[in-house]
Structure formats: C-alpha cells, structure tokens
Amino acid sequence: MDCIFCKIVKDEIPSKKVLENDKFLAFHDINPIAPIHVLIIPKEHYEKFDLTPSELFSEMADFIKNVAKELNITDYRLITNNGSNAGQEVFHLHIHMVANPEGKLKWPKLV
C-alpha cells in the first residue's frame, strides 16, 4: 500500500503544492512549526535519508534552491529526521524547509 506522501504525489490526498517537476514535489506542511514550513520529497519512495541513493541529492539540492526562489526567501533551515528516534513520523524521505521571513528562527533545545 502506498504511503501518505506517495498518495500526495498521486493526488489521491490533497496538498498545497509549491513546486513540482518530474522527480520532486514541494508542498506546505499541514501542521507548520514556522511561518513557512514546506516539505520537499522525491516522487519515488525512499524510506529515509539513509536509504536514499546519494546521487539523488545533487538534483534534489537544485530543486530545493528553486523552492526557496518560488517562496521568495533567502534564509531558511533544512531538516530531515532520519529514523523514529530522530522524530521521523512519515517514512518517505522528506526535507523540512522552515523559514521566518519577518525575523530570526529560534534554535530550540532538542533534548
């Protein structure tokens, strides 16, 4: 069975899309932790960072830079939770892009 993000890729679950090409999709997080909180995913299913072919990240980096341009932001934080103890809840690789165009992002204590 498809995971929730595979269903978003197939438009079986609605999402607020920011940018898309044949390999990647960016959409707004349903439960944002910052004024801008976008998830960037490969359309192909990889469970997490560890299990994703490294070659994918060069193209993904270009896509991420285009997402920032689309959102008209220059300052942002990228996060990927690799595994449940790191906070991963959806097991389809995703990079969180968070930003606060009005000021500084906090850097919270994580443990």
Ligand code: AMP
């Ligand atoms: P993680 O905890 O790193 O696996 O992050 C999963 C993220 O997916 C969380 O920030 C959720 O708010 C987000 N999320 C879960 N379901 C959806 C959805 N249907 N549309 C958009 N974001 C979602």
